[in-house]
Amino acid sequence: MLIVQKFGGSSVANKERILNVANRIVEEYKKGNDVVVVLSAQGDTTDLLIEKALDINPKPSKRELDMLLSTGEQQSVALMSMAIHKLGYPSVSLNANQVKIESSGIYGNARIKNIATSRIKLELEKRNIVIITGFQGINNFGDITTLGRGGSDTTAVALAASLNAQLCEIYTDVDGIYTADPRIIKNACKLEEISYDEMLELASLGAKVLHNRSVELAKKYNVKLVVRSSLTVAKGTLVREESKVEKMLVSGLALDKDVSRITVVGIKDMPGMAFKVFSLLAKENIVADIIIQSVGSMRLKDISFTIKRTDLENTLYILEKNKDFLGHDSVNYDSSVVKLSVVGAGIASNPSIAAKMFEALYDVGTNIRMISTSEIKISVLIDAGDSERAAQSVHDKLMEENINLNL
Amino acid sequence: MLIVQKFGGSSVANKERILNVANRIVEEYKKGNDVVVVLSAQGDTTDLLIEKALDINPKPSKRELDMLLSTGEQQSVALMSMAIHKLGYPSVSLNANQVKIESSGIYGNARIKNIATSRIKLELEKRNIVIITGFQGINNFGDITTLGRGGSDTTAVALAASLNAQLCEIYTDVDGIYTADPRIIKNACKLEEISYDEMLELASLGAKVLHNRSVELAKKYNVKLVVRSSLTVAKGTLVREESKVEKMLVSGLALDKDVSRITVVGIKDMPGMAFKVFSLLAKENIVADIIIQSVGSMRLKDISFTIKRTDLENTLYILEKNKDFLGHDSVNYDSSVVKLSVVGAGIASNPSIAAKMFEALYDVGTNIRMISTSEIKISVLIDAGDSERAAQSVHDKLMEENINLNL
Numbered sequence: 001m002l003i004v005q006k007f008g009g010s011s012v013a014n015k016e017r018i019l020n021v022a023n024r025i026v027e028e029y030k031k032g033n034d035v036v037v038v039l040s041a042q043g044d045t046t047d048l049l050i051e052k053a054l055d056i057n058p059k060p061s062k063r064e065l066d067m068l069l070s071t072g073e074q075q076s077v078a079l080m081s082m083a084i085h086k087l088g089y090p091s092v093s094l095n096a097n098q099v100k101i102e103s104s105g106i107y108g109n110a111r112i113k114n115i116a117t118s119r120i121k122l123e124l125e126k127r128n129i130v131i132i133t134g135f136q137g138i139n140n141f142g143d144i145t146t147l148g149r150g151g152s153d154t155t156a157v158a159l160a161a162s163l164n165a166q167l168c169e170i171y172t173d174v175d176g177i178y179t180a181d182p183r184i185i186k187n188a189c190k191l192e193e194i195s196y197d198e199m200l201e202l203a204s205l206g207a208k209v210l211h212n213r214s215v216e217l218a219k220k221y222n223v224k225l226v227v228r229s230s231l232t233v234a235k236g237t238l239v240r241e242e243s244k245v246e247k248m249l250v251s252g253l254a255l256d257k258d259v260s261r262i263t264v265v266g267i268k269d270m271p272g273m274a275f276k277v278f279s280l281l282a283k284e285n286i287v288a289d290i291i292i293q294s295v296g297s298m299r300l301k302d303i304s305f306t307i308k309r310t311d312l313e314n315t316l317y318i319l320e321k322n323k324d325f326l327g328h329d330s331v332n333y334d335s336s337v338v339k340l341s342v343v344g345a346g347i348a349s350n351p352s353i354a355a356k357m358f359e360a361l362y363d364v365g366t367n368i369r370m371i372s373t374s375e376i377k378i379s380v381l382i383d384a385g386d387s388e389r390a391a392q393s394v395h396d397k398l399m400e401e402n403i404n405l406n407l
Numbered sequence: 408m409l410i411v412q413k414f415g416g417s418s419v420a421n422k423e424r425i426l427n428v429a430n431r432i433v434e435e436y437k438k439g440n441d442v443v444v445v446l447s448a449q450g451d452t453t454d455l456l457i458e459k460a461l462d463i464n465p466k467p468s469k470r471e472l473d474m475l476l477s478t479g480e481q482q483s484v485a486l487m488s489m490a491i492h493k494l495g496y497p498s499v500s501l502n503a504n505q506v507k508i509e510s511s512g513i514y515g516n517a518r519i520k521n522i523a524t525s526r527i528k529l530e531l532e533k534r535n536i537v538i539i540t541g542f543q544g545i546n547n548f549g550d551i552t553t554l555g556r557g558g559s560d561t562t563a564v565a566l567a568a569s570l571n572a573q574l575c576e577i578y579t580d581v582d583g584i585y586t587a588d589p590r591i592i593k594n595a596c597k598l599e600e601i602s603y604d605e606m607l608e609l610a611s612l613g614a615k616v617l618h619n620r621s622v623e624l625a626k627k628y629n630v631k632l633v634v635r636s637s638l639t640v641a642k643g644t645l646v647r648e649e650s651k652v653e654k655m656l657v658s659g660l661a662l663d664k665d666v667s668r669i670t671v672v673g674i675k676d677m678p679g680m681a682f683k684v685f686s687l688l689a690k691e692n693i694v695a696d697i698i699i700q701s702v703g704s705m706r707l708k709d710i711s712f713t714i715k716r717t718d719l720e721n722t723l724y725i726l727e728k729n730k731d732f733l734g735h736d737s738v739n740y741d742s743s744v745v746k747l748s749v750v751g752a753g754i755a756s757n758p759s760i761a762a763k764m765f766e767a768l769y770d771v772g773t774n775i776r777m778i779s780t781s782e783i784k785i786s787v788l789i790d791a792g793d794s795e796r797a798a799q800s801v802h803d804k805l806m807e808e809n810i811n812l813n814l
Contacts, residue, residue: 056426056486056489057490060489060492061488064486064489065485067484067500068486068489071478074478079459079475081474082460082472097504119549142505
């Protein structure tokens with residue numbers, strides 16, 4: 001069996017953890033499996049390197065930053081290979097250039113385009129454990145590009161897909177996917193399984209366990225993913241194609257604090273206005289999420305939407321600059337809001353879930369600012385001050401519901 | 408004009424020094440020159456990485472160590488490029504793989520086999536300052552190999568040769584080549600010029616300013632080398648082909664403390680015995696330096712030679728293991744010795760230099776254990792306790808001589 005294992009930065013932060021991980025890798029190898037390992041940079045190495053760069057140049061070129069940051073993963077893989085040798089097992093470390101992980105040309109946020117498998121297969125045939133740098137690729141110019149934060153998950157899934165691995169294990173500092181963030185919701189519980197689609201919604205809604213792009217890739221190539229802890233032997237959560245038999249109503253709850261609400265007031269009530277607004281934002285890579293349009297009165301209407309909080313300044317600037325073009329009266333915004341979402345394959349077929357969610361919010365006196373729904377998701381925008389109380393109330397109410405139906 | 412500039416680890420040890428070096432680089436660029444820069448890892452980065460490796464595995468694989476250590480230079484070049492951008496000038500950093508610096512397959516002590524120039528030339532045409540990682544190459548397997556300590560000098564000279572650079576400047580923490588180590592000999596003075604051959608003798612005899620291999624390369628490809636300080640604007644020392652006009656008698660004095668004397672006692676006085684001894688050592692990469700054979704008596708003779716002190720244990724082991732084969736009586740050795748050498752193009756044509764050297768040693772009561780001479784060198788083995796006094800006496804005597812003749 002061929003297994004791809006990915007370990008994050010905290011799992012290889014120091015000598016003891018490196019040796020601990022080396023032991024886990026060797027355990028799989030001793031069972032007769034082929035093992036390919038993907039590593040991130042140690043602990044806060046990436047942050048320290050960024051700090052060093054900013055100290056020299058507050059606006060470092062993204063190309064040079066990628067050149068600098070990619071050294072972190074290369075150090076991890078070399079040290080891990082030495083640790084495996086210490087345990088008496090054969091291994092070899094490879095960087096993105098040695099494997100040939102081809103990426104798009106965008107520095108700092110590249111995408112993997114292709115992975116050559118010949119060098120890896122050669123090393124596996126020699127019965128080597130193969131340790132590969134996560135987070136990086138080589139573009140058409142032969143330059144190093146990083147995949148953006150959390151990109152090592154994507155490297156692992158892309159490798160699993162390219163090598164037709166039977167399993168891709170993502171080791172992290174939590175022991176699986178929970179119904180909600182256990183640091184906020186005390187009775188959050190671990191899921192045994194979750195579908196790709198549900199995981200995607202959770203990932204994009206602020207559950208930071210898996211990098212979004214990695215789940216997309218896993219779904220596209222049907223890679224069997226397991227999320228588990230490098231510190232315990234707990235079983236973890238399996239992410240896979242939706243199981244038809246036991247469709248859970250709600251699999252999780254996510255709270256996204258990185259959000260601002262914007263309202264464009266008094267825009268003309270005629271076709272193409274929404275297109276105009278959102279194409280201006282799209283050009284600057286600003287993604288509008290929940291969008292609501294008020295019913296027009298006196299040939300004018302309001303358009304409200306949410307964006308990432310970091311995009312606020314830029315969005316306000318774009319709307320101001322294009323005021324004549326769009327012809328709106330004014331713009332107002334609110335950054336003291338959060339987005340609370342429930343995700344579950346059973347949502348579309350069970351309207352009572354939305355009702356239960358709204359009831360739970362009413363129970364704790366939370367006012368709903370905006371609502372957005374999809375086949376497997378209900379999101380509401382609420383005041384930031386209400387977020388934890390509201391999340392706990394919704395979680396409790398839906399847990400009850402789930403438990404009732406699972407009996 | 409195309410200039411290659413090399414800066415060592417201490418020249419880029421921190422932010423201030425990086426910005427200082429960036430300024431020097433830009434100065435050359437502003438004159439309209441094409442500038443290619445070679446950097447070592449910052450300060451004690453390499454030592455810290457080795458420490459980290461040894462902590463995980465006391466006998467790390469050389470391949471993995473090269474993978475680890477090569478990150479040090481990659482960080483240097485990325486940071487330097489950011490510093491140059493900060494000053495408002497265009498630059499790009501390249502690692503050994505991006506340039507394609509091809510090396511032999513020997514990890515930890517590789518040789519440069521070839522350097523492709525197309526990527527560098529492309530970047531120079533764009534008027535970029537090109538910053539290249541020293542100390543490393545890529546072997547036939549696509550793996551990273553380091554060139555051994557001081558290898559960045561070799562990278563710089565090899566680049567200058569490949570690119571037909573008009574000048575190769577080696578920046579270091581001393582401001583040139585001295586007639587002796589200024590930390591030991593108070594009145595040592597800086598040389599304006601020195602020939603490749605003299606520099607080679609000095610480098611291999613313990614003057615640690617330039618890496619031996621880099622001088623060999625410079626001689627082979629007739630690269631004009633200048634050694635100067637990155638901290639001052641002093642002119643430095645020019646290393647070039649021997650000037651026929653002003654042949655200096657003695658250009659320098661070197662003290663090599665990394666030496667042991669070995670005597671193989673009572674070996675048969677017949678042809679081939681020296682060959683047997685030294686081919687056994689050569690197989691283990693042990694270089695014997697001064698070799699003396701006593702006149703045979705009763706069909707037996709003694710062979711004495713010097714080796715690097717680090718090779719002592721291994722040499723004694725080899726001689727013991729082959730005692731039956733070589734048929735010697737015993738082996739004795741002495742590690743409390745040093746090798747003192749004078750180097751100069753005028754030595755062969757002026758026998759009085761050797762006489763003056765021996766007189767200077769006699770003046771301070773130093774006993775000479777072994778003597779070895781070449782066209783441009785006289786080396787003597789003396790007791791370690793005598794070394795500084797002896798060096799000062801020889802330096803003073805020969806300085807006098809030189810000054811007299813230069814008048």
